Amino acid sequence: xxSIVASSRLTRVAAQIGFGGRIFCSxxxxxxxxxxxxxxxxLSTYEHELHLAVRAARLAARLCQTxxxxxxxxxxxxxxxxxxxxxxxxxxxxxxxxxxxRECGSETFSMVAEEDADDLRGKDGLxxxxxxxxxxxxxxxxxGVQNAPKLSKENVLEAVDKxxxxxxxxxxxxxxxxxxxxxxxxxxxxxxVALALLDEGDVVLGVLACPNLPLKGVSAxxxxxxxxxxxxxARKGAGTMLQSLDxxxxxxxxxxxxxxxxxxxxxxxxxxxxxSRQSLTERIAKIMGVKAPPVRIDSQAKYGAMARxxxxxxxxxxxxxxxxxxxxxxxxxxxxxxxxxxVCDAAGNRLDFSKGRxxxxxxxxxxxxxxxxxxxxxxxxxxxxxxxRVS
Ligand SMILES: Nc1ncnc2c1ncn2[C@@H]1O[C@H](COP(=O)(O)OS(=O)(=O)O)[C@@H](OP(=O)(O)O)[C@H]1O
Ligand SMILES: [Mg+2]
Ligand SMILES: [Mg+2]
Ligand SMILES: [Mg+2]
Numbered sequence: 001x002x003s004i005v006a007s008s009r010l011t012r013v014a015a016q017i018g019f020g021g022r023i024f025c026s027x028x029x030x031x032x033x034x035x036x037x038x039x040x041x042x043l044s045t046y047e048h049e050l051h052l053a054v055r056a057a058r059l060a061a062r063l064c065q066t067x068x069x070x071x072x073x074x075x076x077x078x079x080x081x082x083x084x085x086x087x088x089x090x091x092x093x094x095x096x097x098x099x100x101x102r103e104c105g106s107e108t109f110s111m112v113a114e115e116d117a118d119d120l121r122g123k124d125g126l127x128x129x130x131x132x133x134x135x136x137x138x139x140x141x142x143x144g145v146q147n148a149p150k151l152s153k154e155n156v157l158e159a160v161d162k163x164x165x166x167x168x169x170x171x172x173x174x175x176x177x178x179x180x181x182x183x184x185x186x187x188x189x190x191x192x193v194a195l196a197l198l199d200e201g202d203v204v205l206g207v208l209a210c211p212n213l214p215l216k217g218v219s220a221x222x223x224x225x226x227x228x229x230x231x232x233x234a235r236k237g238a239g240t241m242l243q244s245l246d247x248x249x250x251x252x253x254x255x256x257x258x259x260x261x262x263x264x265x266x267x268x269x270x271x272x273x274x275x276s277r278q279s280l281t282e283r284i285a286k287i288m289g290v291k292a293p294p295v296r297i298d299s300q301a302k303y304g305a306m307a308r309x310x311x312x313x314x315x316x317x318x319x320x321x322x323x324x325x326x327x328x329x330x331x332x333x334x335x336x337x338x339x340x341x342x343v344c345d346a347a348g349n350r351l352d353f354s355k356g357r358x359x360x361x362x363x364x365x366x367x368x369x370x371x372x373x374x375x376x377x378x379x380x381x382x383x384x385x386x387x388x389r390v391s
Contacts, residue, residue, distance in 0.1 A: 046205050049197055050235045053174075053207045056099040057193045058231065060092035060178065061209035061245055063139045064193065067091070068185060068211075077119065077128065084182045087128060089115055090160055091135040092178035092193055097159040098136070098151065100174060106162075112198075112357055113163025113176035114327050120157060129153050167326065169201035169354035177327035181299025183272055190271070190301040196330035201354025206331030208232040210301040215244055218268075218295060218305040232304040234338035240307050256341040257309040260371040266292035267313035268302045274319070276364070280383060281315045288379040303332025306367060307339035313376060317346075317364035324359040336367050343367040346380050 067088035079085050093115045101109050120129040133153045140148050151159070167173045177194040185191035190213060196206040213230040214220035229245030232254070243251035259265045267290055270276040281294065295311050306314050314336070318324070330353055333343045344350055346363035353359065363384060368376050 044238075046197065046199075046235050050205045050207070050233060052100060052103050053195050053197065053205060054231065054233050056096045057195050057207045057209040058245060058247075059099060059139060059143055060095045060193045061211050061229075061231075062142070063091045063095060063135055064088045064179060064185065064191070065211050066139075067135065068188065079119070084186055085115065085119075086179070086182060086186065087132050087135060088185065089179045089182060090117075090120065090128075090132045090156075091139070093163055093176060094132065094136050094151075094156045094159040095139055096174075096176055096178065096193075096195060097162045098140075098155070101159070101162065108171075109162065109174075110165040110167075110172065111163045111174040111176055112165045112167040112326060113174075113178065114325065115160055115178060116164055117157040117160040120160070129156065132156055166356050167198060167353075168356055171200070173198045175203075175327050175330040175353070177300070177331075180328060181271075181301065184298025187298075190298040192299045192301045192304070192332075194300045194327065194331040196327075196334060198326075198330065198353055201352075202236070203330050203334045203353055204236045206232075206234050206334035208300050208304045208331050208335055209245060210299075210304050211245055213301050213304060215242075215249060218297060218301075218310040230301075230304060232307060232335045234307075234334045236334070236338070238338065240335050240339040242304075242308055254308040254339050256307060256336065256339045256369045257312040258369055258371065259312045260369075262289040262372065262375060263291055265290050265312035265368075265372060266295060267315055268295040268297060268306060268311035269315050270302075271296045271298045276315065277317045277319060280317050280387065283386070284315065284376075284379050284383045287382050288375060300328070300332035300335075303329075303335050303367070306341065307335045312368060312372060314343075314367035315364065315380075316366070324361055324365070325357060326353050326359050329353075329359060329365065333367075340369065341367050342370055342373050344373075344377075346377075346384060348377050 077085055093113050097111060119125050133156045136156055137150055165173055175196040175198055179185050179191050180194045181191035193209040196203050210230045212228055214226045214228050215230060216226050220226040231243050231245050232240060234240040239253050241251045242254045243249055267285060269281050302314055305311055333351055336343050345361035345365060
């Protein structure tokens, strides 16, 4: 009798959390590898998925921290597009893929992720693959995951390659950047593990784990004693929360800056000049009347910093010919929106994550609070027109 009551309650919970009462989800609530506490009340939409995303991102962030501490030159490779990729990028992707599939089942699992295992297959990739496999198994053991089998190198290749989904407007797709800001990661600076969930083309949740971001103030010096390691999480309609990566800090709701005078606003942009046109952003800031110098940080840590008001404006204007990918913005975008901000392209269009792996935008991506947006948009358009007149 007890088991019937328990199972019908779990089926009800599974239905409420959006899996249509699928058995795998009921059992996953009981046997969760992440010691998930059985819910005592109904979970609202995507709450369970957000919980899984937070735990998976945290697990991956720990692996990244371990690697960053002892980063060796030979653990960084160049991909075909000349961008760097490390054992931690692959390890993080393998871990998150494995963790989510373990919870949600693998039959219908879909993930759009940055990395694939092509460069790990064959003789040249073997040493790196063995190192990644060790890191992934060490992370699973360190987490105390119960009944977890040891992953073989083939399991790791398979987990990484699960990220090849094309996404799109139908169904659910996880969207993952296992390390956003790999250049920052290699330099020892900011990076983020960025995970989001798309449902019918809409981003419904997002998590940014930022291991090197101070808990207060993006520019806080390590000598200030402010702890580092932030985890931002957002769920559609539920706001954006900030907690410490090590869970030692009570989660709190964050909000974007409410400054409405550009003279008191500051803006953030990419650290790498190759990733955003800094002469254009300087011109936009001047037209707008922003006086403060730019805050330059790597990765979607910028979106997290903005969500809690460290900067009032975000600008990203890649050089001509660059095509944005959805994993570089999906999690960050909902983190800002749920914190009360607005994200759009230079024509004022909302970002459309339903078109596959790419994100097609007019000129660039911008974000700020609703009060500053009209002036910001007008300044961007004036700067672009001035540029067109010159060329
Ligand atoms: N040429 C060019 N132009 C624009 N953007 C590029 C370019 N090359 C790479 N990327 C993408 O930028 C991602 C890093 O994000 P940021 O640009 O915000 O960070 S950084 O300051 O440059 O590190 C970075 O993400 P990761 O590859 O995950 O690190 C890339 O997806
Ligand atoms: Mg990359
Ligand atoms: Mg990226
Ligand atoms: Mg990346």
